Amino acid sequence: MVHIVGAGPGDPELITVKGHRLLSEADVVIYAGSLVNEEILKFCKPEAEIYNSAQMMLEEIIHVIVLAEKAGKTTVRLHTGDPSIYGAMQEQLDALEARGIEFDITPGVSSFLAAAAALKQEYTLPGVTQTVIITRRGGRTPVPDSESLKKLAQHQTTMCIFLSINLLAEIKRDLMSAGFKSSTPVAVVYKASWPGEEKIIRGRLDSIVDQVKEANIDRTALIIIGHCLDNKGNYQPSKLYSPKFGHMFRQAIF
Numbered sequence: 139m140v141h142i143v144g145a146g147p148g149d150p151e152l153i154t155v156k157g158h159r160l161l162s163e164a165d166v167v168i169y170a171g172s173l174v175n176e177e178i179l180k181f182c183k184p185e186a187e188i189y190n191s192a193q194m195m196l197e198e199i200i201h202v203i204v205l206a207e208k209a210g211k212t213t214v215r216l217h218t219g220d221p222s223i224y225g226a227m228q229e230q231l232d233a234l235e236a237r238g239i240e241f242d243i244t245p246g247v248s249s250f251l252a253a254a255a256a257l258k259q260e261y262t263l264p265g266v267t268q269t270v271i272i273t274r275r276g277g278r279t280p281v282p283d284s285e286s287l288k289k290l291a292q293h294q295t296t297m298c299i300f301l302s303i304n305l306l307a308e309i310k311r312d313l314m315s316a317g318f319k320s321s322t323p324v325a326v327v328y329k330a331s332w333p334g335e336e337k338i339i340r341g342r343l344d345s346i347v348d349q350v351k352e353a354n355i356d357r358t359a360l361i362i363i364g365h366c367l368d369n370k371g372n373y374q375p376s377k378l379y380s381p382k383f384g385h386m387f388r389q390a391i392f
């Protein structure tokens with residue numbers, strides 16, 4: 139049996155209870171060493187065989203799994219954050235399916251959620267935006283034209299930009315040409331949730347490129363943009379906790 143598991147964003151305590159159990163029971167563990175915090179491997183059995191997929195190609199990963207299956211062993215494939223977000227997971231699932239190998243998936247806490255926690259921020263403020271766009275800027279992996287940053291930015295939602303910290307100057311240009319003002323607040327979160335390593339840079343579109351350069355951040359970072367980051371108090375209070383609105387679980391009192 140193969141378990142695909144989201145390891146969470148970095149803090150070893152942010153793996154799910156189920157992910158932790160599967161990891162602690164696994165005979166074979168293949169982890170995404172470029173991003174998974176190796177501290178999490180302390181949850182593995184001492185005799186577990188551990189592979190770092192950063193040095194492997196798809197065929198090698200599948201080969202390790204096939205051998206484990208033949209030997210009746212349990213494998214955990216450990217992805218960073220949640221495996222469904224930029225996890226190169228689908229090609230692995232398809233390869234397993236093609237070989238008739240059974241698997242299941244345990245989700246993880248994605249880094250864009252750990253970034254919100256680090257910023258102590260809600261992304262979906264009533265009256266400001268009710269939408270979060272998760273995207274990246276095109277680089278070696280192309281992004282379809284219909285999803286260019288310029289087009290997405292026209293909606294002025296909260297945007298969480300992955301895998302693109304080295305393209306921040308281009309991002310700034312795209313967003314400004316899409317109508318975001320130079321004063322739009324931006325935050326960059328480096329290694330969200332990693333104990334002792336997390337860094338938060340808060341700025342505006344016209345200042346963030348220099349701030350990030352100064353902080354020497356060039357990887358493992360998310361760019362968060364949008365008016366949800368504006369000074370507190372720019373939103374409407376929710377209906378959920380308002381005394382004027384009743385719902386299924388509570389009556390209105392006015």
Ligand code: SAH
Binds near residue numbers: 148250299302
């Ligand atoms: N599946 C992962 C994303 C993998 S893509 C998830 O759900 O989070 C790798 C990119 O994710 C990095 O380039 C960076 O943009 C972002 N990332 C991953 N972990 C991060 C963290 N702890 N803090 C900030 N960004 C992170």
